[in-house]
Amino acid sequence: MFVSDCLGVNGAGRLTIGGLDAVELGSRYATPLYVMDEDEIRANCRAFLRGMKIHREGRGAVAYASKAFCCKRMCRIAAEEGLWLDVASGGELHTALEAGFPSGRIIFHGNNKTAADLTLALEAEVGRIVVDNIFELGLLDHLAKAAGKTACIQLRIKPGVEAHTHEYIRTGGVDSKFGFSLESGEAMKAVVKALGRQSLCLKGLHCHIGSQIFGTEAFRAAASVMTELFARVKRETGYAIPELNLGGGFGIRYLPEQEPAGYESCIEAISRAIAESCRALNISEPFLMVEPGRSIVGPAGITLYTIGAVKEIPGVRTYLTVDGGMADNPRYALYKSEYHMLLAARALAPPTGAYTVAGRCCESGDLLGVNIALPRPAVGEMLAVLATGAYNYSMASNYNRLPRPAVVMVGGGGSYLAVRRESFEDVARFDV
Ligand SMILES: Cc1ncc(COP(=O)(O)O)c(C=O)c1O
Numbered sequence: 410m411f412v413s414d415c416l417g418v419n420g421a422g423r424l425t426i427g428g429l430d431a432v433e434l435g436s437r438y439a440t441p442l443y444v445m446d447e448d449e450i451r452a453n454c455r456a457f458l459r460g461m462k463i464h465r466e467g468r469g470a471v472a473y474a475s476k477a478f479c480c481k482r483m484c485r486i487a488a489e490e491g492l493w494l495d496v497a498s499g500g501e502l503h504t505a506l507e508a509g510f511p512s513g514r515i516i517f518h519g520n521n522k523t524a525a526d527l528t529l530a531l532e533a534e535v536g537r538i539v540v541d542n543i544f545e546l547g548l549l550d551h552l553a554k555a556a557g558k559t560a561c562i563q564l565r566i567k568p569g570v571e572a573h574t575h576e577y578i579r580t581g582g583v584d585s586k587f588g589f590s591l592e593s594g595e596a597m598k599a600v601v602k603a604l605g606r607q608s609l610c611l612k613g614l615h616c617h618i619g620s621q622i623f624g625t626e627a628f629r630a631a632a633s634v635m636t637e638l639f640a641r642v643k644r645e646t647g648y649a650i651p652e653l654n655l656g657g658g659f660g661i662r663y664l665p666e667q668e669p670a671g672y673e674s675c676i677e678a679i680s681r682a683i684a685e686s687c688r689a690l691n692i693s694e695p696f697l698m699v700e701p702g703r704s705i706v707g708p709a710g711i712t713l714y715t716i717g718a719v720k721e722i723p724g725v726r727t728y729l730t731v732d733g734g735m736a737d738n739p740r741y742a743l744y745k746s747e748y749h750m751l752l753a754a755r756a757l758a759p760p761t762g763a764y765t766v767a768g769r770c771c772e773s774g775d776l777l778g779v780n781i782a783l784p785r786p787a788v789g790e791m792l793a794v795l796a797t798g799a800y801n802y803s804m805a806s807n808y809n810r811l812p813r814p815a816v817v818m819v820g821g822g823g824s825y826l827a828v829r830r831e832s833f834e835d836v837a838r839f840d841v
Contacts, residue, residue: 412662412749412796413708415446424756424793426711427819431753434824435713435791438817441733442713443802445478445827447486447820449709450798453672454490457701460676465697469676472516474657474702475501477799482818482827483706484508493536495657495700499526506533516563516654516700520587527552531560539563539615539654541588543595546602546609553608563613563654564589564603566596568634570627572619572658577627588616591638600642600650611648613695614638617656620703623669625678631655632682640690653695655679659704663796664749672704703799710798712738712814713753716790717769726765729783731792734768735775736811738794738801742774750781753791758784766792770809802828810836 411417417425424431427446435442454471461469472493475484479496484505487494493514496502505515515535519526520542527549530538540546540562553560565588571578589596596614603611618631635653643649660669670678679697687694714731721727740746750766752758760782768775777794786792805813812831817824 412665412667413446413449414452415449415709416711416795418756422755422757424711424751424753428822429819429824431711431713431793432791434817434819435715435753437824438815438826439830440713440715440791441731441737441814443737443797443814443816443828444711444713444824445706445798445816445818446709447818450483450486450706451490453701453705453709454487454492456672457676457699457705458491460673460680461697463673464677464680468694469680469697469699472514472654472698472700473705474700475505476803477702478706478710478801478803479504480802480816480828481508484510487705488514493698495702499523499529502526502529502533502535512536516698518565520565524548524552528556531556531558534558537561537563537612539565540599540603541565543589543599543602546599546606550606550608559608559610561610561612562603563615563652564596564599564611565615565617566591566635566638568616568618568631568638570616570618570631570634572622572627577618577622577630591634596638597641597645601646604646604648611650613652613654613698614650615654615656617700618658620658621660622658623660623667625670625675628655628658628675628679629682632679633686636683636686636690636692636695639687639695640692643692649693651696652698653683654698654700657700657702657704659699659701661704661707661796661799663707663747672701705799707796707799710796710801712794712797712801714792714794716786716788716792719764719786719788726779727762728767729764729781729786729792730767730769731777732769733811733814734770734777735772736768736770736808737805737814738777738797739804739806740800741777742772748778748797749795750778750783751793751795752784752786753793755784755790756793761785770811772808807831807836812836
């Protein structure tokens with residue numbers, strides 16, 4: 410009935426995460442509260458790594474996409490597990506470096522990196538810079554030359570495969586702000602240009618086809634389109650590009666009825682597609698990289714809220730209000746994303762009604778979900794929203810000058826603070 414392996418119910422009928430009582434955690438650290446299970450995060454890292462070890466015989470690397478949940482503690486966990494790290498801004502890069510993440514395993518992304526961003530990346534000697542466009546290619550070459558360095562790059566390609574949850578489509582793929590289009594010939598031109606720049610070393614080609622992808626077919630399709638480009642480059646330039654980076658997008662279970670593919674079997678399917686395609690094209694297999702974000706941290710997190718007013722509008726709906734909302738989880742407001750919710754102290758109690766869960770921002774769109782089946786809640790009870798480990802804390806804002814909640818990690822039967830709760834003073838800190 411639960412969406413993640415790290416969740417359970419104890420003898421008192423209360424929700425547990427990592428074996429710890431969620432109500433006790435919420436009482437001890439206060440609500441709203443993000444709780445993440447470190448053991449689950451590590452298990453997810455290891456599932457991808459196992460896939461690489463078994464199905465690629467080690468010819469692969471897993472980079473955690475830190476945009477899903479970025480803080481120093483998380484960077485250290487990824488480092489300890491032997492992952493690479495995908496950062497998509499100067500701020501994420503700074504956090505990773507502050508956390509002591511080995512810079513040679515950092516992949517720097519972004520569709521509009523500034524000269525300052527690129528300089529920071531060059532100074533830190535990050536492992537890869539993923540070049541998004543032709544302007545950036547020239548700028549990076551110029552900056553690297555001036556610094557007397559060689560930048561190891563991957564080129565971001567629009568492969569014309571787009572995937573969303575259950576389905577994928579083959580498109581021209583030109584209408585995206587990210588990367589070089591394959592269809593228009595832009596990708597091939599960028600490869601040739603990169604090969605001609607002395608301060609750039611073309612290590613790989615990259616694509617990212619979407620998010621919350623359930624099956625393996627879309628990844629297989631992307632792998633086959635990309636390997637065709639590898640073969641074309643080999644044919645036309647003689648250069649065998651060593652790395653294929655297929656990005657992230659591996660789906661997770663937000664609702665109990667959802668059935669995403671296992672991470673290890675995703676790697677297996679991708680590996681098979683690469684092997685088949687390379688054999689047919691008569692090229693050697695590139696080193697494979699993937700960049701999972703959501704799938705590493707999403708299932709490991711929950712958010713705990715305290716329930717305030719329950720407002721029944723006869724014949725219309727019943728609002729259940731919580732002490733958080735779109736400021737700590739904007740995903741429903743942005744995408745109508747669905748979550749499984751339950752009362753933390755009565756995790757197994759059968760639902761008796763449908764509730765619209767509203768936050769406390771001055772915005773009528775400030776909702777966390779509609780028609781959520783729950784037992785009749787009492788004021789002061791705790792509501793748990795499940796699978797909130799990805800793109801919640803990292804997308805949180807201070808709208809209405811709400812301080813952002815703390816992030817608590819559980820693991821090995823204990824709990825600790827990974828990010829402290831903001832105070833009102835924190836919120837006003839930069840005002841001049
Ligand atoms: C380039 C790139 N890599 C990896 C990811 C992570 O995706 P996900 O969290 O869906 O695995 C993203 C997400 O936007 C991305 O843009």
